[in-house]
Amino acid sequence: MAANILEVSDSTFDSDVLKSDIPVLVDFWAPWCGPCKAIGPVIEEISKDYEGKVKFFKCNVDDNPVTPGNYGIRAIPTLLVFKGGEKLDQIVGMVDKSKIETILNNSI
Amino acid sequence: MKTTDYDLVIIGGGPAGLTASIYAARARLNTLVLEKSAPGGQILVTDWIENYPGFPEGLSGADLVMKMANQAKRFGVEIETSQVLSMDISEPVKQLVLNDRTVTCKAVIIATGASPRKLGVAGEEEFYGKGISTCATCDAPFFKNSVVAAIGGGDTAVQESIFLTRFVEKVYLIHRRDQLRATRILQERALENDKIDIVWDSVLSSVNGSDGGVESITIKNVKTGVLSDLAVEGCFVWVGITPNTSFLNDAIQVDKGGFIVVNAKMETSVPGIYAAGDVRNTPLRQVATAVGDSAIAAFEAANYIEMLEDQ
Numbered sequence: 001m002a003a004n005i006l007e008v009s010d011s012t013f014d015s016d017v018l019k020s021d022i023p024v025l026v027d028f029w030a031p032w033c034g035p036c037k038a039i040g041p042v043i044e045e046i047s048k049d050y051e052g053k054v055k056f057f058k059c060n061v062d063d064n065p066v067t068p069g070n071y072g073i074r075a076i077p078t079l080l081v082f083k084g085g086e087k088l089d090q091i092v093g094m095v096d097k098s099k100i101e102t103i104l105n106n107s108i
Numbered sequence: 109m110k111t112t113d114y115d116l117v118i119i120g121g122g123p124a125g126l127t128a129s130i131y132a133a134r135a136r137l138n139t140l141v142l143e144k145s146a147p148g149g150q151i152l153v154t155d156w157i158e159n160y161p162g163f164p165e166g167l168s169g170a171d172l173v174m175k176m177a178n179q180a181k182r183f184g185v186e187i188e189t190s191q192v193l194s195m196d197i198s199e200p201v202k203q204l205v206l207n208d209r210t211v212t213c214k215a216v217i218i219a220t221g222a223s224p225r226k227l228g229v230a231g232e233e234e235f236y237g238k239g240i241s242t243c244a245t246c247d248a249p250f251f252k253n254s255v256v257a258a259i260g261g262g263d264t265a266v267q268e269s270i271f272l273t274r275f276v277e278k279v280y281l282i283h284r285r286d287q288l289r290a291t292r293i294l295q296e297r298a299l300e301n302d303k304i305d306i307v308w309d310s311v312l313s314s315v316n317g318s319d320g321g322v323e324s325i326t327i328k329n330v331k332t333g334v335l336s337d338l339a340v341e342g343c344f345v346w347v348g349i350t351p352n353t354s355f356l357n358d359a360i361q362v363d364k365g366g367f368i369v370v371n372a373k374m375e376t377s378v379p380g381i382y383a384a385g386d387v388r389n390t391p392l393r394q395v396a397t398a399v400g401d402s403a404i405a406a407f408e409a410a411n412y413i414e415m416l417e418d419q
Contacts, residue, residue, distance in 0.1 A: 033246040034153060034170030038146035042189060062249075072321055074250040074342065075237040092237030094152070096144040097189050098207055 004047045008057035010066040016057060018085040023107040024055045025100075028078045030062045035094045036077045042097050043079075046104070053108055081107050110201055112212040114140045115413050116406075117204055119192050120352075122149025124219035124385025124398040126176040126185075131406035132217075133183035137413065140211065141180075142204075144191040148173040149221045150349075150386065151395060153243040155271045160395045168245075172395065192355045197378050200416065214416055215380045215409040218360075218368060219402060222349035222386040222393070227259070231315030231322075232345070239322025239342050240315060244268040247342070248275040256342035257282055257325050259312050265346035266290035266298045272344065273303040280338055281306045282327055307338075315343055351387045363389045374405035380416075382409055 008016045008026060017024045027043050029036035047056040061068045061076060071080060071087065081089040081103055089103040116132050118125045121143030132139040151157065151169035158166035177187070196203040197216065204211050224242040226232060232240060241247040248271065256276050258269040261283035267290070269279045281298065286308045288295045298304050310327045313335060317323040324339045351367045361369045361377035367390070368383035370376055376383050384401035386393045 030246075030249070032249065033243075034148070034168060035146075035243065035246060037170055038148045038152050038173075040146075042146050045189065072238050072319070074239055074321055075241050075243070075247045077246070078237060090237070093243070094145050096191055098144075098191060 004051055005044060005056040005058055008059050008064075008067075010064040013059070013064075013067050016055075017082050020055055020082070022053065022055060023081060023083045023088070023104070024057060025104065026080045026082070027056070027058045028061050028068055028073055028076050028080070029058055030060060030076055032062075033076050039077050039094055042100070046097065046100055049101075050104055054104055079103075083107050112201055112214055114138050114211060114213040116140075116215045116217065116409055117142065117202075117211060117213045118217045118219060119204075120149065120219035120221055120385070120387070121147035121177075121187050122219065122221050122385065122398070123151060123173065123176060123395045124221065124387075124402045125149075125217070126173070126180050127399040127402035128217045128219060128384060128406040128409075129180045129185040129187075130176075130183055131403050132410065133180065133185050135406065135410040137410055139185065140213070141185060141187045142190050142192060142206070143187055144189070146189075147177045147187055150223075153245060155245040155268065157395060194355055194357060195359065197359055197381055200380065202380060214413045215382065217374075217402070217405045217409055218353075218356075218376070218381065218383040218387055219385045219398075219405075220352040220387050222351045224345065225348045225350045227312055227345060227347055229312050229314050231317065235315050235317055235322050235343075239317060241342065241344050242346065244271045244344060247344075248272050251276050251342045253277050254341040255280070255339065256344065257312075257338060257340045258344045258346065260346035260348075261285060261288045261290065262346065262348065263290045263294060265344075266294040268344065268346060269304055270294070270297050270301060273301055276303070276342075279304050280340065282310050282312060282325075283308060284311045284330060285309065312343070312345075349386065349393070353387060365389075372404075373408045374401055375408065380409075380412055 079091040115137040154169035255278045257280045313326040313328045374382045382405040384405040385398035
């Protein structure tokens with residue numbers, strides 16, 4: 001995994017994501033999910049372009065059931081964008097790179 | 109012939125586009141492959157492919173496409189993450205408008221595939237990702253020991269319903285006719301499966317729920333007109349596909365369903381433009397047929413480019 005995408009867990013979600021001083025994108029994924037594996041490199045590419053402006057995390061829903069439950073996630077990949085502790089945007093499923101960039105630009 | 113940025117641009121990075129790129133690279137065409145998201149396409153969501161020859165035990169769609177992408181890379185193919193917004197294909201030099209620039213080329217293979225069709229019923233958009241899904245391998249584990257519905261009766265609906273039964277307590281398979289359309293071997297497996305309850309002659313009328321997600325669906329019996337509710341936590345929709353052709357702008361002939369019309373050489377109505385795989389009018393949409401289409405399309409595109417250069 002690229003160094004600019006870190007793992008976030010149920011126990012670190014509050015400090016890493018909700019208390020972040022800049023916008024955060026969280027990629028909810030699981031090892032069994034084909035589209036999640038495929039979208040991973042796309043997120044990595046994007047994370048390089050937004051370095052310093054947006055933080056990027058991956059959350060494995062298999063190991064961390066609480067956080068996806070809190071946000072009503074019942075499909076992956078789901079991308080959530082947070083700003084100031086609030087959920088700003090949500091993308092479900094495989095989407096175009098440009099759509100992800102659009103919601104990130106809106107969050108900055 | 110004027111010089112162009114590329115000989116050939118292949119639009120789409122699923123099995124069709126990747127196969128075309130392998131043939132094009134080996135024909136030493138200067139080729140660009142464009143994929144708007146990540147290589148793979150629809151087979152990424154297929155739990156198990158057991159009818160693609162050469163893999164006697166079967167394999168996951170994600171693994172198969174990764175092998176194809178690696179094979180393409182071995183021949184020097186580069187896949188760019190970008191989208192075609194529009195095309196000007198009226199002249200021999202084709203122009204494709206991408207997100208960040210315009211590229212020119214001599215030939216184009218459209219291998220953009222298709223996307224799951226939506227029913228357009230109430231609640232479908234609202235609950236997408238909150239109980240409504242089109243990917244069993246991705247989302248079935250969210251419905252452990254739950255009751256879910258699956259809509260459809262073709263290969264995808266039946267195969268994926270069988271997959272769902274590994275996780276869920278029960279699947280209502282809602283089908284609009286009184287018999288399934290899926291391949292016989294899949295029908296037999298579904299009919300033998302105790303966890304699958306087939307609801308015949310019925311269509312989805314609405315998906316109902318609250319902030320917490322899907323709570324029930326309303327279905328309509330097409331013979332009696334009677335509406336009834338089924339309590340389900342999930343609803344998987346597999347009612348066919350729609351071609352990914354929004355960038356075409358009527359420049360190429362399509363059929364009633366919007367699929368691109370081609371001849372046996374995969375030529376479209378515009379010289380130098382080819383279509384292969386799920387996006388074209390074809391009686392069967394499989395990985396096996398997509399790769400066959402693409403081998404022909406790349407071969408014919410190479411011939412066409414050679415002919416242009418000889419002029």
